[in-house]
Amino acid sequence: MDELLIPVCSSVEIVDSGKGRRFPVSVHGSDASGFVVRYAGIVYGYLNRCAHVPIALDWEEGQFFESSGLYLMCATHGAVYAPTTGKCEGGPCTGARLRKISVCEQDGQIYWSPDDYVRPALA
Ligand code: FES
Numbered sequence: 001m002d003e004l005l006i007p008v009c010s011s012v013e014i015v016d017s018g019k020g021r022r023f024p025v026s027v028h029g030s031d032a033s034g035f036v037v038r039y040a041g042i043v044y045g046y047l048n049r050c051a052h053v054p055i056a057l058d059w060e061e062g063q064f065f066e067s068s069g070l071y072l073m074c075a076t077h078g079a080v081y082a083p084t085t086g087k088c089e090g091g092p093c094t095g096a097r098l099r100k101i102s103v104c105e106q107d108g109q110i111y112w113s114p115d116d117y118v119r120p121a122l123a
Pocket of ligand 1: 050091
């Protein structure tokens with residue numbers, strides 16, 4: 001079966017180390033969000049859930065990078081994550097990882113793909 005591709009936004013909206021974009025998902029029947037960011041030209045997707053306490057990373061919607069643009073940062077206690085791997089490189093959950101979500105770009109559009117854990121939004 002072909003992989004399901006769900007549109008997030010257009011590619012030009014997500015610039016290197018700039019604002020990311022949330023998208024609705026469900027996990028075990030509960031509403032949650034995923035997000036996409038771009039780093040060094042490549043789009044990465046993760047579940048918007050800190051590895052320290054399971055809450056959203058961005059205090060201001062779409063604000064995932066810290067000021068240097070090198071790391072994703074959780075707004076609550078400042079855990080920093082490598083954008084390429086989702087691995088926590090510093091903070092209260094060092095060594096833990098964000099949950100990756102499969103994303104791709106096609107024809108100027110960014111898409112995400114559900115898996116066994118991160119499912120399409122319920123509503
Ligand atoms: S909730 Fe993210 S660092 Fe504590």
